[in-house]
Amino acid sequence: MEPALTLAQEFILLASDGATHKWRKPMHSYLHTYAAGAVLIELLAKEAIRIGEKGKLEVVRAGYRDDEAGQWMIRKLGSAKPATIKKWVQRLYSRSRERTELFEAVARPLIRNGDLREERHRVMMMFSAKRYVPSDASKDRIVRRIRAELLESGPVTRQTALLTMMLETGKLLKGYFSDYERNALEKRLRELQDEQDGQWKSIRQIRKAIEEMDFTGIAVAAAT
Numbered sequence: 001m002e003p004a005l006t007l008a009q010e011f012i013l014l015a016s017d018g019a020t021h022k023w024r025k026p027m028h029s030y031l032h033t034y035a036a037g038a039v040l041i042e043l044l045a046k047e048a049i050r051i052g053e054k055g056k057l058e059v060v061r062a063g064y065r066d067d068e069a070g071q072w073m074i075r076k077l078g079s080a081k082p083a084t085i086k087k088w089v090q091r092l093y094s095r096s097r098e099r100t101e102l103f104e105a106v107a108r109p110l111i112r113n114g115d116l117r118e119e120r121h122r123v124m125m126m127f128s129a130k131r132y133v134p135s136d137a138s139k140d141r142i143v144r145r146i147r148a149e150l151l152e153s154g155p156v157t158r159q160t161a162l163l164t165m166m167l168e169t170g171k172l173l174k175g176y177f178s179d180y181e182r183n184a185l186e187k188r189l190r191e192l193q194d195e196q197d198g199q200w201k202s203i204r205q206i207r208k209a210i211e212e213m214d215f216t217g218i219a220v221a222a223a224t
Contacts, residue, residue, distance in 0.1 A: 005115075006067050007045075008038035008106045010142050010163050013115060013134040020139075020175035032099040034170060035106050036092040037213035039073050040085060041166075041206055045158055049077060051205065056082040069105040089213050107132065143176045150188045151181060161192055162206060169210050 005013075012035050018025045026034060040057070043049045048070065052058040057077055064074045076098075083091070092099045110116035115138040119131050146164055149156045164185055167173050173182050193203050 005110075005142075006039075006069065006106070007042040007159055007162055007166075008035045008069055009110055009115075010159070011035060011038045011166050012103075012106060012132070013110065013139050014142060014163075014167060014176070015170060015172055016116070016132040017134050017139055017175065018131070019133075021172060024171065024175070026170060026172075029093065029096070029099075030170075032096075032103040033089060033093045034166065034213070035069075035103050036073075036099055037085075037089055037210070038162075038166060039069050039102065039106065040088065040213075041162060041209055042159075043070055043073060044206060044209065045162065048074065051085070052082070055084045057085060057088065058082065068108065069102055072102055072105050085209050086212050110138075146185075147177075147181075150185050156188075156192060158203075161189065161203070162210075165189060165207055165210050169213075 012031065015021075015026055015031055015034060025031075040049070043064070044051070046061075046066070048059070048061040048064045048066075049057050050060050059074055059078045062074065062078060064070055077088075092102065107116055107118075111118055115135055117133045117135070119133060142163070146160055148154055149160045150164060164173070168182075168186060168189070173185065177185060193207060195203075
């Protein structure tokens, strides 16, 4: 049985897909920051952290052991001054060493399992750089699940909904779905956000976290 992938792992498998996205593929700084945002969002969804007083993140499960990247983030949150999601995303965007450490913690299990391949290449024929290439089987499996859960009548898992929200925010759905399918996906996401049952009670808050993450990345990029 294949190990379950985290939200951040599924996101980077699709977001790093240069063959599909071509020039639309996020730059490394954005890819790393989105992955960091996905780790935060998954920790919120699992109630390992929460949004406390004045919107600042608080650690709820200091003994979190579900995945390496989540543990890394819990340690950082626990040892730093409390801050909002927006402030944390700004910090990780501006500190390349930290965001690279976190990204590698997300990517390592994927590389070990063969879901992701790490390659070295030359930029402008001068600088050595690293890029990641997802396996066709891994990305196809994720896309099929999104289609089955959100475009068909089956139950929708929280992770599929969150992943699709992140892909929508990052404008990365176009490579995998037609215009008609993307409209249907966005409509289904809006319906899920409007549902009031317990499973989806925090969907609005998490959606806001995704949107803030995107706006923060744009603002910080413009400032730098």
